[in-house]
Amino acid sequence: FPVVSEKEKEDMQLAKKYLQSFYDFKEEKNSLFKTKNLANKIREMQSFFGLEVTGELNPETLDIMKQPRCGIPDVRSYS
């Protein structure tokens, strides 16, 4: 595998934090399905914003994640 650049690491951290905040993404450190879970959350987010649903952290998806926004989660229910 190619070495992941610092930029890519930062982007991935940003994406995880974003998905945790707004799409109820829970990182399961010991799960074999870690990547699949993340991709599903990215798909969910891409679908909400009308982006091409790829499940990949492409520049369009990252752009949306970096926009100023409301802090209310898009999917999570309140208790």
Added chain:
Amino acid sequence: TFPLSPRWKKEDVTYRILNYTPDMLQSDVEEAIAKALQLWSSVTPLRFTRLYTGQADIMISFAAGYHGDFYSFDGPGGTLAHAYPPGNGIGGDAHFDEDENWTKFTTYNGYNLFLVAAHELGHSLGLGHSDVFGALMYPIYMAKDTRDYRLPQDDIDGIQALYGPPRESPALPTKAFAPQEPTEMTSAEAPTEVSPREEPTEMTPSKTPTRPEDCDPHLTFDAITTLRGEILFFKGSYVWRKSPYFSDIEHDTISSFWPPLAAGFDAAYEVDRKDRVVFFKDGQYWAVSGYRIEPGFPKPIQNLGFPTSVGKIDAAVHDQITKKTYFFVGNKYWSFNENTQSMERGYPRKIAADFQGIGHTVDAVLQKNGHFYFFHGSNQYEVDIKNKKLIRIMKSNSWFNC
């Protein structure tokens, strides 16, 4: 809405501003909040009362970082604000990130408090996020001119699903009798204040009247144009969209297509070979291509060759055959050559002199299927383009399958 659709079970909802941002004058913060609430009260039976002490349903505050709930703010950018759905305690409360630069106007170095507050207070009333781009409840901040801001239809549909429409739904007055300026707000719609100081809040409200029914026999239009094969009918801030691809009439607000032009139009026409629609409002005009407003607009209508005595255009239509555009002002009309971009000599002429049977002013003119359709009040007059003769008279809304 949120899961289980929480909503206030009463129509009188109280709010309190707990503190202020140093970025703005206190009076500007109060005005932004009051205007934001008025957006929602104008389309529902809800009434808002401001409290100065004690517990209000909606507690509004500015805070940075950790501020006592489980959603700490994150410094400049990122999350701007958040609010809780209706409920006891923290329910209904709205928090604004003090690390942002809050502004009264829309600028590129700050966030318009009115826009953000209107969004957050939508949550306070029970609305969740919308995936409709351009809707107020879309979760991403979009800078836009908030003068004469109108609530997008998606947000109206959402809030009315929770609370229903306003108790009194006055029908839109007809164009002939009603100016298009924002209507004065009534006391029933304005947020009221319970204050030991009794200081009135200054507001410049933007009332959102109810859209008339498609088949209302008294329905009139401000302007009509074709756009990429569809026909758009304009009335106030509303658009009726008739597409050859769909049988139903689509209802939209102007703000959902062209947010800066939300206040409505006097006239509109399309030059299809240029993929351009031109809108007129008072003494100005804008050119758009699809959703995009072309740069350099608005321009004064005098740029088209009108004398300064012409303050507004009643109607406009483009003849695709002759490449000429006709502008209607009072009982006269002008002919504009789109090729040379200049007014033709010999104009203005009386409408009645050249268009048989059109002996009055016109609200809107549509060119379709080899005919001109002149709209006047609730009637339309079908005129053959070649010989300019009246063929028949129909109701204005005959396009809506009534």
